[in-house]
Amino acid sequence: MAVAREAEPVGSLHEVREAGLDREDLLGVYRNMVITRGVEERGHILYRQGKIPGSFYTGRGNEAAAVGVATAMGPDDVGAPLHRDMGVHITRGVQPWHIFAQYMGRQDGPTHGRDGNVHMAESSLGLIAMVSHLPAMLPVAIGAGLAFRIREEARVALAWFGEGASARGDTHEGMTFAGTRELPVVFVCDNNQWAYSTPTHLEYATEHVADRAQAYGFEGVVVDGTDVLAVYREAKRAIEKARAGGGPTLLECLTLRMEGHAVHDDAFYVPKVMFEKWAESDPIERFRTWLRANVDMTDEEEDEITTGVKKLLNDALQRAEQSPMPDPADLLHGVYASAEDLDTPHHK
Amino acid sequence: MAELTYLQAISDALRTEMRRDKRVFLIGEDVGVYGGAFKVSLGFQEEFGPWRVIDAPLAETAIIGACTGASMMGLRPVAEMQFADFVSCAWDQLVTVAAKQRWRVGTPVPIVVRLPSGGGFSGGPFHSQNPESSFAHVPGLKCVCPATPEDAKGLLISAIEDPSPVLYFEHKHLYRRIKGEVPEERYTVPIGKARTHRLGKDISVITWGAMVYTADEAAQQLENDGVSVEVIDLRSVMPWDKAAVLDSVRKTSKVLVLHEDTRTGGFGAEIAATIAEEAFEELDAPVKRVAAPDTPVPFSPPLEKAFIPQVEDVVAGLRDLAGY
Numbered sequence: 001m002a003v004a005r006e007a008e009p010v011g012s013l014h015e016v017r018e019a020g021l022d023r024e025d026l027l028g029v030y031r032n033m034v035i036t037r038g039v040e041e042r043g044h045i046l047y048r049q050g051k052i053p054g055s056f057y058t059g060r061g062n063e064a065a066a067v068g069v070a071t072a073m074g075p076d077d078v079g080a081p082l083h084r085d086m087g088v089h090i091t092r093g094v095q096p097w098h099i100f101a102q103y104m105g106r107q108d109g110p111t112h113g114r115d116g117n118v119h120m121a122e123s124s125l126g127l128i129a130m131v132s133h134l135p136a137m138l139p140v141a142i143g144a145g146l147a148f149r150i151r152e153e154a155r156v157a158l159a160w161f162g163e164g165a166s167a168r169g170d171t172h173e174g175m176t177f178a179g180t181r182e183l184p185v186v187f188v189c190d191n192n193q194w195a196y197s198t199p200t201h202l203e204y205a206t207e208h209v210a211d212r213a214q215a216y217g218f219e220g221v222v223v224d225g226t227d228v229l230a231v232y233r234e235a236k237r238a239i240e241k242a243r244a245g246g247g248p249t250l251l252e253c254l255t256l257r258m259e260g261h262a263v264h265d266d267a268f269y270v271p272k273v274m275f276e277k278w279a280e281s282d283p284i285e286r287f288r289t290w291l292r293a294n295v296d297m298t299d300e301e302e303d304e305i306t307t308g309v310k311k312l313l314n315d316a317l318q319r320a321e322q323s324p325m326p327d328p329a330d331l332l333h334g335v336y337a338s339a340e341d342l343d344t345p346h347h348k
Numbered sequence: 349m350a351e352l353t354y355l356q357a358i359s360d361a362l363r364t365e366m367r368r369d370k371r372v373f374l375i376g377e378d379v380g381v382y383g384g385a386f387k388v389s390l391g392f393q394e395e396f397g398p399w400r401v402i403d404a405p406l407a408e409t410a411i412i413g414a415c416t417g418a419s420m421m422g423l424r425p426v427a428e429m430q431f432a433d434f435v436s437c438a439w440d441q442l443v444t445v446a447a448k449q450r451w452r453v454g455t456p457v458p459i460v461v462r463l464p465s466g467g468g469f470s471g472g473p474f475h476s477q478n479p480e481s482s483f484a485h486v487p488g489l490k491c492v493c494p495a496t497p498e499d500a501k502g503l504l505i506s507a508i509e510d511p512s513p514v515l516y517f518e519h520k521h522l523y524r525r526i527k528g529e530v531p532e533e534r535y536t537v538p539i540g541k542a543r544t545h546r547l548g549k550d551i552s553v554i555t556w557g558a559m560v561y562t563a564d565e566a567a568q569q570l571e572n573d574g575v576s577v578e579v580i581d582l583r584s585v586m587p588w589d590k591a592a593v594l595d596s597v598r599k600t601s602k603v604l605v606l607h608e609d610t611r612t613g614g615f616g617a618e619i620a621a622t623i624a625e626e627a628f629e630e631l632d633a634p635v636k637r638v639a640a641p642d643t644p645v646p647f648s649p650p651l652e653k654a655f656i657p658q659v660e661d662v663v664a665g666l667r668d669l670a671g672y
Contacts, residue, residue: 078421115452128420129453136440139410143417143425150373150399150423157417170440173407177414180405335487337456337511 004210004220004252010229013294019233021071023295027305029071029228030291033063033284034309036087039096042313043103047263051321052103054116059084061226061258062190064283067091068231069158069188069251072239073126079158080128080141083118084190084257088160092125096313100320113326135165138174138187145178145185145242156184156242164195166209175250179216182247186238187213189250190225192257197269213250225253226283229290255283352530355523357497358462359388361504362426364534366396369424372508375402375411376428376462385430386464386523408437415459416446416513424508425459432465432517433477446513447488460507460514466558466608467656468521472647478557478608481615483515484586491585492539493517495560497528499583502537510539517585519558526561542589544596548578551669552596554619555606556582559657563606566662575670585615593619594627601632602669608656611639633672638665 010016016026040058047056059066066087073079073092081088089099094110102109102120110120111129121127128144130137141159148155161171166189178185189209193200206212213220223234231253238249256278260267291297334341352360365372373396374389380403383390393401404411408429415425429435435442446457467476480491490512494500500518507514545560546567553563560581567577580596582588597603603623605616620635638657646652 111453119452121453121455123420123453123455128417129449129455131444131448133440133444136409136413136445139413139441140417140420140445142410143414143419144421145417146402146414147418147421147423150418170409170413173405173410174413176405177407177410334451334454336490337450337458339511341450341454341456342458342511 002207002211002222003214004208004222004250007221007223007230007234009224009227010233015233016229019236021232026291026295027297027301029067029232030287031305031309032067032071032087032091033228033287034305035096035312036063036067036090037284038309038313039090039099040086042100042317044263046100046103053105056103056263057083057117057261058259059086061255061278061283062192063087064228064287065190065225065231065253065255068228069235069253072232072235073158074156074239074243076126077156077158077239078126078128078141078144080130080137080160082130082134082137082160082162082190084162084192085160086118089121089127092127094122094125095316097316097319100317101323104320105325106320106323107326108320108323135161135168135170137161138170139177142174142178142183142185145183146181148184149181154243156186156239158186158188160188160190162195163189163191163193163200163203163209164198167203175212175216175248178248179218182245184242185248186235186242187248187250188235189252190255191252192255194257194261194267194270196261196265208252210250210252218248218250220250220252222252222254225255226278226281226286228283228287349529350532351527352497353524354497354500354518354526355386355388357500357530358504358518359390360530361501362389363392365505365508366392366400368534371422371424372426373400373402373423374426374428375404375415377404377406377430379403379428384428386520388428388462408434409441412438412441412459412461413445415461416441416449416457419457419459420455426462426508427459428462429464431475432463432479433474435461435463435479442483442489442513442515443486447486450512451488456511457513458511460504460516463515463517464520465517466519466521467645467652468558470647470649470652471645473644476645478517480515480517480585481609481613484615488512489586490514490539491517492583493519493557493585494583495519495522495545495557495581497526497530499537499543501530502535503539503583505534506536506539509536514539517557521558537583540584540587540589542592543581543583544578545581546577546579548576548600550576550600551602551604551666552578552580552600553604553606553662553666554580554582554593554596556585557608559606559608562657562659562662565659566666569659569663570666570670573667573670575666577666588619590622593623597623597627598630601630602672603631604636604638604662604665604669606638606657606662608640610642611637612642614639633669636665636669638662
């Protein structure tokens with residue numbers, strides 16, 4: 001039996017305005033979703049061209065969840081997004097050419113070729129870089145929330161994880177700690193229903209991941225992760241509650257991973273009917289339709305976004321391809337941090 | 349100067365830094381109200397409050413992960429593992445996240461993890477280990493193992509100041525047994541610099557932690573044989589003071605590497621290999637290792653005594669070398 005609150009879809013334009021989004025914001029949200037998908041589609045092409053070493057992961061189907069939550073974050077809030085959350089990087093302002101450079105292992109990527117795919121983050125934008133051991137990032141994000149609590153700052157930390165990561169002990173330890181100390185943390189579960197080839201009933205025995213929240217002493221909410229406005233509204237509520245001292249929330253965004261685990265995986269184990277059903281609620285198409293019906297997005301506006309994003313990504317690709325490969329002579333640098341590394345606004 | 353126990357010197361360092369720098373906080377199991385399992389932080393919560401001396405749930409992954417995140421936000425966390433053995437639960441946080449973050453993405457993780465380590469009091473397999481070599485093998489982590497009260501204070505202050513994650517191994521068997529003069533003012537002991545514990549000219553012993561005292565007692569016995577033994581206290585296992593070790597080896601031409609951790613793959617193997625690579629021509633005898641056997645740490649006193657290198661084991665090793 002479900003324990004978590006199952007969030008309603010967004011009903012009216014009035015409700016959206018109440019939540020703090022005006023027309024221009026809404027078009028911006030749409031644009032960020034289009035950029036997110038565009039970056040990953042271009043990445044896919046680069047991979048097929050042999051320009052991306054290693055493997056390649058996308059978050060197709062998760063654009064609304066990622067962009068919706070990130071839009072609800074305050075400028076000084078901090079988060080640790082994972083590999084399906086490109087939309088968080090885009091919304092926080094990461095430049096697409098940096099991402100392409102990262103994909104291709106070039107010098108100008110955020111990790112200068114030291115790590116690949118979405119293992120990156122620009123800390124100046126309030127982001128913490130993920131590791132492959134996904135749930136390990138939950139305690140780290142909670143630590144950011146702990147710092148805010150210790151310094152009594154009105155800031156919130158966002159901790160992303162998937163339904164697969166929900167099975168590991170880090171998740172339990174992190175939620176236990178955040179719950180006992182009522183830390184300003186919002187847990188965001190990207191539940192895309194498949195952890196590689198493992199379905200949800202083999203990852204958790206409750207109806208929802210968010211049902212667990214009650215056991216940790218805070219609220220759990222399940223939201224349709226393809227509905228960007230509902231995601232935004234619920235994320236905003238949770239973030240502002242945490243900011244006001246109300247402690248954590250577990251927000252579960254239900255989606256379907258619309259591709260394989262990574263580019264090599266054709267996801268044969270996902271029933272075809274499941275893909276067909278979820279394709280009907282493609283987050284970008286769904287929001288596009290909503291914008292046309294509710295805020296009269298015009299053909300010109302839509303075209304401007306599509307064309308603008310196309311140009312942005314073309315330029316970004318060109319710039320990234322001009323970036324040199326990293327110099328192996330630099331390999332030993334930075335194993336240990338230096339005093340200068342601490343010369344950041346955070347460490348003052 | 350005041351005479352402090354090794355444990356008091358650790359408390360003194362922590363208190364000094366917490367008074368001086370508001371960014372420093374302590375988190376661990378039972379560190380607050382109880383003052384820590386070994387009472388290192390006794391009275392700290394009264395002085396610094398519950399948000400700078402934080403009683404954590406029994407969750408080592410959450411403790412070290414939270415330290416990592418808080419350090420990224422500009423704080424200077426010190427985590428206490430109740431026993432060094434329990435750091436295994438937080439392996440991922442140290443090895444996967446904290447150690448690699450600076451190199452990978454440019455984010456420094458200035459955290460300190462205090463690790464009450466070592467045996468000698470029937471702590472058994474899970475309260476006696478010396479896991480420094482496991483972590484010394486991980487690029488990005490620093491490991492320090494002070495032997496004296498003076499170094500315990502200076503190295504803890506250095507560890508808190510250091511911009512990288514530092515594992516601070518505090519040997520439990522030294523806590524109340526070892527006393528020494530400790531400057532009252534704030535000072536640092538550089539990480540990565542060895543200390544000559546005892547000057548000698550015939551054989552070098554390279555060691556750290558509680559084994560410094562075992563080596564010293566053995567050296568005294570060799571003195572009666574007319575053999576002069578130098579004891580190098582490494583103080584830091586990673587980075588380690590290769591130059592000091594090689595200088596001593598070049599002077600004496602014979603060397604014994606001694607540690608309380610188990611033998612195979614212990615850090616002594618790295619030291620021995622380095623000596624073989626860089627000072628082979630200077631050696632008058634093969635490098636000798638004295639270390640614990642490759643078993644878990646036993647509980648019962650006669651078994652534990654057989655496990656932890658004893659003075660007589662070191663004396664035997666030194667006599668072998670002297671007669672070579």
